[in-house]
Amino acid sequence: MRDMQTAEAGFQARIDEGVKIEPKDAMPDAYRQTLVRQISQHAHSEIVGQLPEGNWIGRAPTLQRKAILLAKVQDEAGHGLYLYGAAETLGVSREALIEDLLAGKAKYSSIFNYPTLTWADIGAIGWLVDGAAIMNQIPLCRCSYGPYARAMVRICKEESFHQRQGFDLLLALARGSAAQRAMAQDALNRWWWPSLMMFGPPDEQSPHTAQSAAWKIKLVTNDGLRQKFVDQTVPQAEFLGLQVPDPALRWNEARGHYDFGPIAWEEFYQVIRGNGPCNRDRMNARRRAHADGAWVREAAQAHAAKQRARPGAAA
Amino acid sequence: MSGNDLPAPQESAPAPVDDWPLWEVFIRSQHGLAHKHVGSLHAADAAMALANARDVYTRRNEGVSLWVVPSAQITASSPDDKEPLFEPAKDKIFRHPGFYKVPPEVKNL
Ligand SMILES: [Fe+2]
Ligand SMILES: [Fe+2]
Numbered sequence: 246m247r248d249m250q251t252a253e254a255g256f257q258a259r260i261d262e263g264v265k266i267e268p269k270d271a272m273p274d275a276y277r278q279t280l281v282r283q284i285s286q287h288a289h290s291e292i293v294g295q296l297p298e299g300n301w302i303g304r305a306p307t308l309q310r311k312a313i314l315l316a317k318v319q320d321e322a323g324h325g326l327y328l329y330g331a332a333e334t335l336g337v338s339r340e341a342l343i344e345d346l347l348a349g350k351a352k353y354s355s356i357f358n359y360p361t362l363t364w365a366d367i368g369a370i371g372w373l374v375d376g377a378a379i380m381n382q383i384p385l386c387r388c389s390y391g392p393y394a395r396a397m398v399r400i401c402k403e404e405s406f407h408q409r410q411g412f413d414l415l416l417a418l419a420r421g422s423a424a425q426r427a428m429a430q431d432a433l434n435r436w437w438w439p440s441l442m443m444f445g446p447p448d449e450q451s452p453h454t455a456q457s458a459a460w461k462i463k464l465v466t467n468d469g470l471r472q473k474f475v476d477q478t479v480p481q482a483e484f485l486g487l488q489v490p491d492p493a494l495r496w497n498e499a500r501g502h503y504d505f506g507p508i509a510w511e512e513f514y515q516v517i518r519g520n521g522p523c524n525r526d527r528m529n530a531r532r533r534a535h536a537d538g539a540w541v542r543e544a545a546q547a548h549a550a551k552q553r554a555r556p557g558a559a560a
Numbered sequence: 561m562s563g564n565d566l567p568a569p570q571e572s573a574p575a576p577v578d579d580w581p582l583w584e585v586f587i588r589s590q591h592g593l594a595h596k597h598v599g600s601l602h603a604a605d606a607a608m609a610l611a612n613a614r615d616v617y618t619r620r621n622e623g624v625s626l627w628v629v630p631s632a633q634i635t636a637s638s639p640d641d642k643e644p645l646f647e648p649a650k651d652k653i654f655r656h657p658g659f660y661k662v663p664p665e666v667k668n669l
Contacts, residue, residue, distance in 0.1 A: 327599060330600045340579040403620075
């Protein structure tokens, strides 16, 4: 027991020194398990996050917007892969993680349980949802676990295009007809609060924060990130000529930040518990896609086995 | 494990029966540098590993050449051997040019 405590103190000292932890290094079980949970939830979010946007690929208003949306959704698939890869270095298999997701046992970001009702929602997702994701992910590029930090660096490089294409899409609508402006405003009305919830519950209700902060796998608090997001996004909404749906929102000169109204956390917990507008649809879509792809996976495996069995095949 | 009582790490993920093997991906960028490790992916065979590596890791002109290597074929040094392997180089500062004081009158050395 004493030895275990010494070892954990040594581990913490390495983290404090800024040493990156690598897959084959010894690490406390709790560190490993917390990371597996955090990275796999993040991976699942990238994968499920393709669904609300995929819904509009076939209905994009121009060929260029369609190509952009396709490229963005393809990036998200890649992000899922980088993150599953990082989780696998901790000794879990990708298959087991995906099984957990399909069985409804794994969590993913609650934002993806909201529907994309209009084309403007695609702009709002890029601008707000990817914008919030970037804010979360940039500090993680410095996290203590090497494979996770490296995956985040790749992801962050690709994310800024996601946010910009969303803003660009909304800007086109904001400069369009009255009906297009109304569509953009409606999208902001529906996506604003769920986007603020993406940063997670308030710090005082967030039980694991202190340990995760000590381990450098959470580098900024939920409330700190949320404030930064509001401060950065409100002037962008003003540029678009859109109204942020919060009557309590105002600049606080003394704090140097925007004050904003209370968040309806009951809605957040309802969505997390599976009672959001699209939870069931999202899982059904994932399960169907996985089942529909089974024959492709089997065929590829059979082909590979046949190639290996060929006389003269490389050992 | 020497002087370390934290739980032993697993060498690699347990190979699931139905999952494709893991491959490590290396890319050479335009500028004539060596291939660099960029990540990993699962694929049924080498051809599929190359195709997937192209789709996942080179969507933005990241490279002009790809290598894929089965992860199981890589032998890695152990973190426990870090000291015996890498410490000895540290006290051989005479291997670096800065160790030698060149008189200011001497040029082109
Ligand atoms: Fe992403
Ligand atoms: Fe994104």
